[in-house]
Amino acid sequence: MTSRQILIFQFFAIFFFSCNVKNNDAKKEGVKDSLANKETVNPYATHDQSPLDMSYCPKDYPVFRMNGADSSLLVARIIYSRPQKKGRSIFGGSERNLVPYGKEWRLGANEATEIQFFKAVKIGKQKIDKGSYIIYAIPYQDKWTIILNSNLYTWGLHMDSRKDVFKIDVPTADQVPILEDFTIVFEPSDSGASMIMAWDKVRAALPIIFLK
Amino acid sequence: MMRFLLICTIFLLFTFSAHSQSLGPSLDKSPMDMSYYPNNYPLLKIQDNITGPAVARVIYSRPNKNGRIIFGELIEYGKVWRLGANEATEIEFYQNVKIGSTKVKKGTYTMYAIPATDKWTIIVNKETDTWGSFKYDIKKDLLRIDLPVEKQSEVAESFVMFFDKATNGISLQIIWDDIKVSLPISL
Numbered sequence: 486m487t488s489r490q491i492l493i494f495q496f497f498a499i500f501f502f503s504c505n506v507k508n509n510d511a512k513k514e515g516v517k518d519s520l521a522n523k524e525t526v527n528p529y530a531t532h533d534q535s536p537l538d539m540s541y542c543p544k545d546y547p548v549f550r551m552n553g554a555d556s557s558l559l560v561a562r563i564i565y566s567r568p569q570k571k572g573r574s575i576f577g578g579s580e581r582n583l584v585p586y587g588k589e590w591r592l593g594a595n596e597a598t599e600i601q602f603f604k605a606v607k608i609g610k611q612k613i614d615k616g617s618y619i620i621y622a623i624p625y626q627d628k629w630t631i632i633l634n635s636n637l638y639t640w641g642l643h644m645d646s647r648k649d650v651f652k653i654d655v656p657t658a659d660q661v662p663i664l665e666d667f668t669i670v671f672e673p674s675d676s677g678a679s680m681i682m683a684w685d686k687v688r689a690a691l692p693i694i695f696l697k
Numbered sequence: 698m699m700r701f702l703l704i705c706t707i708f709l710l711f712t713f714s715a716h717s718q719s720l721g722p723s724l725d726k727s728p729m730d731m732s733y734y735p736n737n738y739p740l741l742k743i744q745d746n747i748t749g750p751a752v753a754r755v756i757y758s759r760p761n762k763n764g765r766i767i768f769g770e771l772i773e774y775g776k777v778w779r780l781g782a783n784e785a786t787e788i789e790f791y792q793n794v795k796i797g798s799t800k801v802k803k804g805t806y807t808m809y810a811i812p813a814t815d816k817w818t819i820i821v822n823k824e825t826d827t828w829g830s831f832k833y834d835i836k837k838d839l840l841r842i843d844l845p846v847e848k849q850s851e852v853a854e855s856f857v858m859f860f861d862k863a864t865n866g867i868s869l870q871i872i873w874d875d876i877k878v879s880l881p882i883s884l
Contacts, residue, residue: 529853529857529859529870529872530730530732530855530857530859531855532728532730532759532855533728533730536724536725536728536729536730537728537729537730537731537756538722538724538725538728538729539729539756539784541826546826547784547785547826547827547828548828550826550827550828551827551828551829551831551832552832553832556826559826562826564729564731564756567724569724596731596739597739638733638738638739638742638751638754639739639742639743640739640740640742640743642743643743660720664720665723666723666724668720668722668723670720670722681720683720688720
């Protein structure tokens with residue numbers, strides 16, 4: 486390659502990179518700027534190692550709304566923290582796993598994960614009333630038990646099972662490729678939406694049925 | 698020179714291949730955070746240490762200074778700013794409160810600010826679940842309040858908001874770079 490060819494190539498590379506940066510703004514792709522390694526000087530509260538994030542159903546509803554979409558489109562929102570794999574073995578049958586089978590897991594980190602339904606929906610055969618719930622899981626090898634609970638505004642350890650309001654088992658599937666960051670997103674499905682929960686090599690989906 | 702360019706190119710390519718995560722968004726550059734009043738309410742709750750109900754919660758994204766001049770440059774004076782990044786900043790009151798002379802009913806609101814050199818206008822608006830301040834609608838304002846700006850000796854790298862106890866209730870501290878603004882909330 487002549488240096489002129491390299492320059493042209495670089496020009497395209499930079500162009501492509503700047504497109505990515507634009508996407509970041511729209512939250513399509515985030516730069517994984519390893520927060521853990523960043524020496525953030527802040528006398529009040531440092532960035533969290535497992536930062537908080539939110540996902541809407543439909544996906545990117547706030548952007549639709551900004552562009553004039555009708556508020557009746559809004560079905561649900563989940564607020565959760567996003568731990569990273571960092572070379573660890575996440576799900577498994579051993580106590581060495583970060584999230585061992587058969588134990589309750591807060592579907593994230595820090596505060597209990599919170600899901601808000603802006604209208605009533607159906608999950609499985611049960612109607613779920615409009616409102617906010619905390620949501621957690623008990624992962625097993627081939628299924629996860631997903632639980633909605635009414636004990637809001639709490640930290641994600643020691644769930645109070647007396648306040649469970651709904652439980653459902655959903656099958657697990659392989660997540661390819663491996664996910665570094667724990668991710669929850671809503672994807673459209675035939676009957677409504679599917680709330681995808683994925684991390685490392687595992688993926689589970691909670692089917693949400695929209696009511697007419 | 699050619700070798701230098703080649704190295705630069707390889708480095709650049711490496712940079713973008715490093716940030717893809719196929720399913721949905723990967724971690725945000727300006728991560729989201731939340732603050733409660735009472736502070737750390739969820740933690741106090743699982744320790745059975747709560748003395749009263751939760752009063753308020755703010756959910757916002759936290760951009761970093763990254764060596765930039767923030768107020769007057771990155772955030773222009775006199776323009777509506779979303780008090781954070783990404784989704785519009787959200788404040789939820791679990792009881793009725795008062796800000797300035799306006800009653801604020803229990804519920805969820807969006808917050809914006811109009812920074813200026815010596816004062817900020819804080820806006821509480823009724824349009825929730827939207828993105829940023831790009832389509833901010835003044836008709837949906839619940840209230841506006843002007844607050845003095847305090848200069849801080851310490852620089853806050855990440856934008857931060859948290860609640861403090863105040864004389865007639867609580868105050869929401871809003872801090873970034875060397876600027877601090879306190880929003881008084883009467884209970």
